[in-house]
Amino acid sequence: MDKPLGKSRWKTWTLRGAGALLALVLLAALAIWLFLRASLAQLDGERRVAGLAGEVRVERDAGGVPLISGASRLDVAYATGFVHGQERFFQMDLLRRTAAG
Structure with missing residues (x-):
């Protein structure tokens, strides 16, 4: 049932x-x-960063290679470090940890 x-x-x-x-x-x-x-690195948009004296442009070509232009060499150097830190952070951290033991 x-x-x-x-x-x-x-x-x-x-x-x-x-x-x-x-x-x-x-x-x-x-x-x-x-x-x-x-x-992942931010590839589009604007970002305000303290420490720059003038405007810096980071553009990327078709292959994703960054092209950095700015008013002064110091600003371009700062932007280069910023792009390296953004895109290669894992590698930099791994090398730092390897060196530290």
Whole structure:
């Protein structure tokens, strides 16, 4: 007549568990993607940086190579360091840690 309650309850909890596991995996994947995306260099837009005497332009060619122009050599040097820090932070940090032991 009636179904045994054990099998129905087991199936319900299995589906709920699978759904919760799927949601957890998707949430973890989203968190990892956002974390990795935040580490990428900002290639577009404007940024105001303290320490510059004049305007500096950082443009990129089709290959992604930065072209830096500015009013003074000090400003261009500052922008060069900024671009290096933005694009090669992982390498610089790895070399610093290697040297530190």
